Amino acid sequence: MNRTAGAQEDTAPGRTGRLRRFVHDNGLALAFGAAFVLAVAGQAAAGRAEFNSLLITDGLAPVDLPAYLTSSDFAVDVTENWQSEFLQFFLYIFVTVWLVQRGSPESKQTGKAGPESDREQLVGEHARDDSPRWAAAPGWRRAVYSHSLGLVMGVIFLLCWFSQSVTGTAAYNEQQLRQLEAPVAWSEYLLRAEFWSRTLQNWQSELLAVAAMAVFSIYLRQRGSPESKPVGAAHAATGVEG
């Protein structure tokens, strides 16, 4: 028994240490993941309250939380924001290959526009021992892996946008029927102002944020942040991260 207790005492600090290390090493993903869950929960509560207020005004039955979470009204509100976020990163990843912004830490150095050489990108014969396997692989695997970040962001964007269109059609039609109007087909919804209003109001805000970040970071600093240049770096210094 004593030996077992001793073993537990030996392993417990080890486990705690490993957990602490894991939290420390993954702080960014964990913090944003937790904040995401809290924000979605808040959105669900506020969205349900707003939705129920409309239903009660029309003399209809309010919905409970599980029903709201599986409703098209909630789904379209979620997916319209997701698609624009992934579009923002997809565009940023691809556009910054070719376009530069003098003085911005978000940009490469001005002479490096383009996909760069294999030596600079550590691919093919220039891959190192610790490079991902597909960086050294020939043919399609290297080509796919060389664009995998942008491709995944682009595919998620398209899936979310498609999902927005489908759930948007259902939510729009539910509203149409509440107002004693005829529902519309998915193809017709894609031409409606509602679909483009939801889409473009999200796109414009994402594009503005990216443009603001590219320009503000030329002149402004955040000490210690890799998204900023070092505080003392020159305004003209490009592609320098703090």
Place this chain on the structure above:
Amino acid sequence: MSREKQRRPPPSRVRTGSRALLTVVLLAATTACGALAERRDDALATVTVFEQALRTGQKEPLCAALAPVTREELEQSARASCEQAIEDEEVPAAGAVRHLDVYGDQARAVLDHDTLFLAHFPGGWKVTAAGCRPRSEQPYQCTVKGR
């Protein structure tokens, strides 16, 4: 046969995770489809009850099939009970259901001679509007409706 050939490699975590995800997605899709079919059947059942009551002139089941807000509006505008008020309204017996749209808690049933709108309540589907005629670029014009 060598030992290496007999030994099967353990399934990778990624493959197991993908299978689990696929199972969850398929299960969710099947459940969603089943739930939608059930909702359509329930809405259709309310339409059938409503139309049968109209054909046979039974006022009580007719009023029971109306949504609370629709019934209230009918009684207030006629200053009479629903059973008395519904007699004065020109709601035609509409024949067979040609088309049914269900989106969330709302539905529209297009029949041979009428269009009904329905909403889902804790007690089941209820008729929110009846005797409805389509109008170009405007909501349907309905003989009986809520607010």
